[in-house]
Amino acid sequence: ISLLVKKARRDRRLSLKRRIEKALRYIREMVTARYHLRNVDHIGEHARTLGRPRVVNEGRIEIGDHVLVRSVNVPAEICTGRNGVLRIGDGVRLNYGSSIYAEKEITIGHRVRIGPYSWVVDTDFHDPYDHGVFPEGEAVHIEDDVWIGAGSVVLDGTILRRGWVIGAMSLVRGELPAYTIQAGNPLRLLAEMPLPIYLTT
Numbered sequence: 001i002s003l004l005v006k007k008a009r010r011d012r013r014l015s016l017k018r019r020i021e022k023a024l025r026y027i028r029e030m031v032t033a034r035y036h037l038r039n040v041d042h043i044g045e046h047a048r049t050l051g052r053p054r055v056v057n058e059g060r061i062e063i064g065d066h067v068l069v070r071s072v073n074v075p076a077e078i079c080t081g082r083n084g085v086l087r088i089g090d091g092v093r094l095n096y097g098s099s100i101y102a103e104k105e106i107t108i109g110h111r112v113r114i115g116p117y118s119w120v121v122d123t124d125f126h127d128p129y130d131h132g133v134f135p136e137g138e139a140v141h142i143e144d145d146v147w148i149g150a151g152s153v154v155l156d157g158t159i160l161r162r163g164w165v166i167g168a169m170s171l172v173r174g175e176l177p178a179y180t181i182q183a184g185n186p187l188r189l190l191a192e193m194p195l196p197i198y199l200t201t
Contacts, residue, residue, distance in 0.1 A: 160176055
């Protein structure tokens with residue numbers, strides 16, 4: 001209730017009809033999340049789903065508070081393999097068509113934004129029949145306040161430091177410094193940010 005009151009104050013300049021529509025949509029998204037994410041091991045408070053994501057949990061999945069999974073055009077995918085662990089922090093936004101697959105371990109920090117059709121994977125497997133063909137992957141760690149642009153691919157062994165921003169359609173592997181903007185394949189530095197970025201909904 002307190003969260004809805006806070007949002008109502010934020011939207012006080014909107015018409016009454018529009019405020020009611022937003023409140024009902026917010027409640028619906030929280031209710032559907034409990035069903036759509038029912039195979040997740042831990043779901044934080046006020047987690048929401050917009051549309052129906054694809055969830056395959058053969059390992060362990062933990063989702064923090066105020067996470068939003070958008071699947072309005074095509075489903076977002078949240079998957080773990082037999083020994084995989086996926087931890088998603090508070091305030092994370094997964095956009096439609098994004099795919100996260102943990103065969104080993106993927107950790108996503110708070111307030112991370114993952115754009116449409118982006119991949120975050122900790123393995124080189126692309127099909128169940130590939131198991132045993134490629135070497136075992138390495139864990140992926142994404143720190144707080146990272147923004148991953150649409151259509152980007154984050155590969156195994158990657159560490160994205162806090163406040164890092166990746167441009168659309170980029171390929172990422174390795175450890176990347178905090179508070180920088182990079183893009184491309186191969187990646188190139190576009191800018192350095194002297195102050196932290198705090199992303200908004």
